[in-house]
Amino acid sequence: MATTRAPEDAYTAEPFVPDGADLTALRRAAAGCRGCPLHRAATRTVFGAGSADARVMLVGEQPGDQEDRQGKPFVGPAGKLLDRALAEAGLDPAEAYVTNAVKHFKFTRAAPGKRRIHKAPSLREMTACGPWLAAELALVEPELIVVLGATAGKALLGPAFRVGEVRGTVLEREIHGRPERLVPTVHPSSVLRADDREQAYQGLVADLGVAVQALG
Numbered sequence: 001m002a003t004t005r006a007p008e009d010a011y012t013a014e015p016f017v018p019d020g021a022d023l024t025a026l027r028r029a030a031a032g033c034r035g036c037p038l039h040r041a042a043t044r045t046v047f048g049a050g051s052a053d054a055r056v057m058l059v060g061e062q063p064g065d066q067e068d069r070q071g072k073p074f075v076g077p078a079g080k081l082l083d084r085a086l087a088e089a090g091l092d093p094a095e096a097y098v099t100n101a102v103k104h105f106k107f108t109r110a111a112p113g114k115r116r117i118h119k120a121p122s123l124r125e126m127t128a129c130g131p132w133l134a135a136e137l138a139l140v141e142p143e144l145i146v147v148l149g150a151t152a153g154k155a156l157l158g159p160a161f162r163v164g165e166v167r168g169t170v171l172e173r174e175i176h177g178r179p180e181r182l183v184p185t186v187h188p189s190s191v192l193r194a195d196d197r198e199q200a201y202q203g204l205v206a207d208l209g210v211a212v213q214a215l216g
């Protein structure tokens, strides 16, 4: 008997991304994405937030527990820390477009009913979700992309990306057919986990300061 392949087995969001859509239509379409298996366990798609006129786009890894519940990116503890660091670096968080490389929360549980524990997305899942990030970049056309952590870096710059090698520098690369300027830094959640949290936080602020300078 012939078996029907589920759309998520193809590992690409491409068929779900509408042509010629604005951000609102894109967000609506992303809510129904079945481009990889991550939608099954997560509560909802967490699409990017912010204005299509934003000069800077911040790209993180994936939604966390709070983001999954609220449907908005960077609303959990890491997001609050990021807002504080952005403000300290001289960038109004409200003026940035914020999104993630992967739009569904990937997690594991120690036992049924236990707390959901973040699990890093695979390269295959990142690649599957890439068409959404490409569509956001094409619509927002940011002057600068701030790359928050290794997953976002791998999604945008390839699997060889190492955040420690390039953080706090301005890179110029072609991304999805467009010349882009990027400033990589650590993901704010790594600051929350750091042994010396204050030092890690100041490092994040310094990297964001490079982004602010690059924006002029």
Ligand code: SF4
Residues within 6 Å of the ligand: 012, 013, 030, 033, 034, 035, 036, 037, 038, 039, 045, 102, 103, 104, 125, 128, 129, 132
């Ligand atoms: S993670 Fe991305 S590709 Fe996978 S189902 Fe969610 S939106 Fe679609």
